[in-house]
Amino acid sequence: MKKMNKYIKYTGVACVMMGSLTFHSCSIDVDPQDRIHESAVWADPSTAELYIDGLYAEFKRFQFGQFPDLGYDNAMDALADIMKFTSNTPGNGTVNMLVSNANYFSPASVGLNYWSSGYTRIRRINEAISGLKNKSILSDDDKTKYEAEARFIRAYTYFWLAKIHGSVIIFENLEQYSNKDNPRSSEEDVYDFIIGDLNFAAENLPRTHLDGRATKGAAYALLSRVALHAGSIAKYDRNQYNTDPLTGISQNRANEYFTEAANAALKVVELANEGLYDLDANFASIFTNKRTKEAIFRVDFVAPSVTHQYDLGYAPPKDAPGSTLVYGVPTAELADEFEMANGTKFDWDNPDHAANPYTGREPRFYATILYNGAVWKGRTLNTTPGDVDEGFIQFGSLGDPKRTVTGYYARKFLDPSNTTFVQNRSTQSWIELRYAEVLLNLAEAKAQLNEFPSAGSYLSELRTKRGLNSISFSNIDQAMTAIEHERIVELAFEGHRFWDLRRWRKAHVVLNGVKFTGHRVTPQGTGFNYEVVPADAVDRSFTGKLYYLPIPEGEIQRNEALTPIQGW
Numbered sequence: 001m002k003k004m005n006k007y008i009k010y011t012g013v014a015c016v017m018m019g020s021l022t023f024h025s026c027s028i029d030v031d032p033q034d035r036i037h038e039s040a041v042w043a044d045p046s047t048a049e050l051y052i053d054g055l056y057a058e059f060k061r062f063q064f065g066q067f068p069d070l071g072y073d074n075a076m077d078a079l080a081d082i083m084k085f086t087s088n089t090p091g092n093g094t095v096n097m098l099v100s101n102a103n104y105f106s107p108a109s110v111g112l113n114y115w116s117s118g119y120t121r122i123r124r125i126n127e128a129i130s131g132l133k134n135k136s137i138l139s140d141d142d143k144t145k146y147e148a149e150a151r152f153i154r155a156y157t158y159f160w161l162a163k164i165h166g167s168v169i170i171f172e173n174l175e176q177y178s179n180k181d182n183p184r185s186s187e188e189d190v191y192d193f194i195i196g197d198l199n200f201a202a203e204n205l206p207r208t209h210l211d212g213r214a215t216k217g218a219a220y221a222l223l224s225r226v227a228l229h230a231g232s233i234a235k236y237d238r239n240q241y242n243t244d245p246l247t248g249i250s251q252n253r254a255n256e257y258f259t260e261a262a263n264a265a266l267k268v269v270e271l272a273n274e275g276l277y278d279l280d281a282n283f284a285s286i287f288t289n290k291r292t293k294e295a296i297f298r299v300d301f302v303a304p305s306v307t308h309q310y311d312l313g314y315a316p317p318k319d320a321p322g323s324t325l326v327y328g329v330p331t332a333e334l335a336d337e338f339e340m341a342n343g344t345k346f347d348w349d350n351p352d353h354a355a356n357p358y359t360g361r362e363p364r365f366y367a368t369i370l371y372n373g374a375v376w377k378g379r380t381l382n383t384t385p386g387d388v389d390e391g392f393i394q395f396g397s398l399g400d401p402k403r404t405v406t407g408y409y410a411r412k413f414l415d416p417s418n419t420t421f422v423q424n425r426s427t428q429s430w431i432e433l434r435y436a437e438v439l440l441n442l443a444e445a446k447a448q449l450n451e452f453p454s455a456g457s458y459l460s461e462l463r464t465k466r467g468l469n470s471i472s473f474s475n476i477d478q479a480m481t482a483i484e485h486e487r488i489v490e491l492a493f494e495g496h497r498f499w500d501l502r503r504w505r506k507a508h509v510v511l512n513g514v515k516f517t518g519h520r521v522t523p524q525g526t527g528f529n530y531e532v533v534p535a536d537a538v539d540r541s542f543t544g545k546l547y548y549l550p551i552p553e554g555e556i557q558r559n560e561a562l563t564p565i566q567g568w
Contacts, residue, residue: 038131038135042135042137043136043137045138045142048132048138048142048146049146051131052146052150053213055125055128055153056153056213058157059153059156060299062160062432063430063432064430064493064495065495067112067114068114070094072085072328073310073313073314074314074327074410074493076495076497076499077492077495077498078096078099079098079511080497080501080510081333081497081510081516082330082331082334082492082493083328083330083334084328084329084331084395084405084406084516084518084536085327086329086401086404086405087401088395088399088537092325093399098111099511099536099540099541100540101541102541102543102546103541105549106550107550107551107556107564110552114161115161116555118157118158118161119161119171121153121157122157122171125150125151126154126171126174128146128150129150129151129173130173132146145204145205145206147200148205148214148219149201149213151198151200151201152198152201152205152214152218152219152222153214154197155194155195155198155201158190158193158194158197159194159222159229161190162187162190162194163229163499163502163503164549165548165550165551166190166233166244166246166247166248166547166548167186167190167244167246167247167548169182169183169184169185170190170193172193181559181561182562183561183562185246186246186247187233187246187248187249188250191249195223195230198226199223201214202216202223202267205218205219207271207276208276212298215296215297216267217268217296218296220264220267221265221296221297221435222433223264224262224265224438224441224442224445225261225441227264227445228258228445228503229499230249230253230257231253231256231257231258231260231261231445231448232504232505233248233249234250234251234252234257235254235448236503237505237547238251240505241505241508241547241548242545242547242548242565242566242567243567244548244567247548247565255448255449258445258448258449259449261441261444262442262445262449265439265441265442266442268438269438269442272435276293277293277435278293278435279293279294279435279461279462279465280292280293280465281465283363283364284363284366284411287413287428287429287431288415288428290428290429292431293435294434294436295431296431296434296435297431297432298431298432298433299429299430299432301428303425303427304424306427307425307427308425308426308430309421310414310426310428311418311421312325312426313325313326313327314326314327314413315409315414316370316390316409317389317390317403318389318390319377319419319421321389325402326402326403329404329405329406329409329410330406330408330409331406331408331516331518331535332406332407332516332517332518332519332532333516333517334488335371335408335519337489338362338365338489339361339362339489340362341360341363341467342469343362343463343468343469343471346361356527357530358371358374362466362467362468363466364466366411367411368410368411368489368492368493369411369412370408370411371407371408371409372384372521376411377416377419381409383404383407383408383409384521384528385520385522386523390403390404391404392405392520392521395537396537404518406518406535407518407519407520408518408519410493412493413493415427415428431494436491437490437494437496439458439462440459440486440487442458443455443462443483443486444479444483446458447473447476447479447480447483448476450476452472452473452474452479453472455483456470456471456479459471459483460472462486466490484504487500502547508542508546508547512539512540512542512543513539514539514540515535515536515538515540516535516540517532517534517535518532518534518535520532520533545567548565548567549565550564550565550568551564551568
C-alpha cells in the first residue's frame with residue numbers, strides 16, 4: 001500500500017494584528033492546504049489505515065538482524081558467536097570494536113542506542129490511539145482493529161527498549177506527555193505492560209490480513225517471544241548483575257511467564273492446525289519464497305521502489321566482482337554446530353568427519369553456510385588462501401577485506417536467482433515472526449515448566465521436518481542443551497542468538513575472554529587440510545554489567561525524574 005507522504009499537524013494558524021506597536025494574536029480554525037488535519041485522518045477509514053500503515057516502518061529498523069545505530073544486516077548475530085564481521089575499521093567494523101571492549105558501552109556512548117527513536121515511535125503510536133478514541137467517527141469495530149495494530153507495534157517497540165535497558169519509562173497515553181519529567185518503571189512492570197498490549201492485540205486482530213499487516217497469529221507469536229524472555233530473566237537473573245531496584249524480575253513469577261509463553265504459542269499451533277501456518281519441507285526456500293507458510297509476520301519488498309541490499313552485503317565476491325561488501329561471515333563455531341544428516345553430532349575428532357567435514361551434514365547446514373567446495377550460482381567456491389578474490393584472508397590484515405576471514409560465507413537469505421543485485425538490489429522478505437521459532441518457544445516454555453515429554457515432542461516436530469531424528473530428554477539441563485542447539489542452527493542470522501545468551505544470562509561466559517574462530521582450508525595431497533585459526537584479533541569482552549545497558553546521558557539531563565541505571 002502507498003505510504004502516507006503528508007504529515008499530521010493540528011495547530012491553529014497564528015495571525016498577528018499590528019497597531020500602535022501592540023501585537024494581538026488570534027487562532028484561526030482553518031485546515032491547512034498542504035497537510036492532512038487530524039480530524040480528517042480519523043474520520044476516513046482510508047487515511048486512518050494509511051496512518052497505521054506508516055507505524056509499521058518500525059519493523060524495518062531491525063530487518064535482517066540490523067540494529068538502528070549500527071546500520072548493517074546481521075549486526076545482532078555479529079555481537080554473538082555465530083557471525084564475524086570482516087572489517088576492523090570504524091563504521092563497517094564498529095561491531096568488532098563493541099565485542100572486543102566492554103568499555104565502549106557508556107552513558108555517553110551507549111553502543112546500542114534505540115532510546116530516542118523508540119520513544120519517538122511510541123509517541124506517534126499513542127497519538128494514533130488517542131485519535132482513534134477521541135476524534136474518530138469510525139465504527140467501533142474499526143477503532144478496535146486499528147488500536148490492536150497500534151498496540152502490537154507499541155509492544156514490539158517497548159520490547160526492544162526492555163531488552164536493552166530493562167527498566168524504562170512507560171507512556172500509556174498522551175496525558176503523560178504534559179509532564180516533561182517521567183520516571184522509569186520496574187522491569188517487571190514494563191514486561192507486564194508489553195504483555196497487556198499483546199493480549200489486547202491478539203484478542204482483537206483478524207486471523208488473516210490481505211496486505212500483510214498484523215494478525216492474531218502474529219500477536220500470539222510475539223507474545224510467546226516476550227513472555228519467554230521475561231520468564232528467562234525471572235529465572236536466571238536473580239539480581240546478580242545489577243543493584244538497581246527497578247531491574248530484574250521476581251523469581252516467583254518465572255513459571256507465570258513461561259505459562260503465558262506456552263499458552264500463546266499453543267494459540268499459534270491451533271491456527272496452524274487450521275491451515276494458516278506450517279513448517280516448510282524445503283528449508284532453503286523459506287527465505288526467498290514469499291508464499292511460505294512459515295511466515296507469520298514479515299516485511300515484504302517489491303522492486304523497483306521498495307528494495308534492500310542484503311545480497312550486496314553478504315554474497316561471495318565473485319557474485320559481483322569488485323562490488324560485494326561481505327560485511328560478515330559465519331564462524332567456525334556455527335559451522336560445527338550443525339549435525340550430521342543422521343542426527344549425530346559433528347566431531348573433528350572423528351576421522352571420517354575431519355576428512356570430509358562438509359559431506360553428509362544436515363540440510364540446514366547447506367542452506368545456511370557456503371564453504372570450500374560448495375556449488376553456488378554455477379561455480380564451485382574456492383575459499384583457500386590461494387584464491388585472492390574469494391579465498392580466506394586473516395582478519396586484521398586488511399581494514400576492509402571484503403572476503404571471508406573464517407573460510408565461510410553466509411548462504412541463508414541470499415537469493416540464488418538474483419544476478420543483478422548491484423544494479424537492481426534485492427526483494428526477498430524479512431520474516432520477523434516464523435512458525436519454527438514459535439515451536440522452539442513452546443518447547444522451551446514447556447521444558448521450563450518441567451513438561452519434558454511435551455517439550456520433546458515439539459522440538460522433534462521441528463527436527464523431523466528438517467530431516468533429522470526425533471529426540472527426548474528427562475531433565476531441564478538436557479532440555480536446554482537441546483533447545484539451545486536447535487535455536488542456533490534453526491534461527492542463525494535471524495537476530496536471536498545475542499538476545500538468547502543475554503536472557504539466559506550466559507553472555508558473560510560465552511562471549512567473554514575468548515576468540516571465535518574460522519577454518520583455514522589449504523590443499524593437502526588429494527584433499528584438504530583444515531586449520532582452526534582465530535577470527536578475532538583480541539579476546540571478546542562481555543561483563544555482567546552489560547545485561548542492562550545505560551540510558552543515554554542526554555536523556556538523563558533532559559528528564560529530571562529519570563535516574564540512571566545503577567552501575568552506570
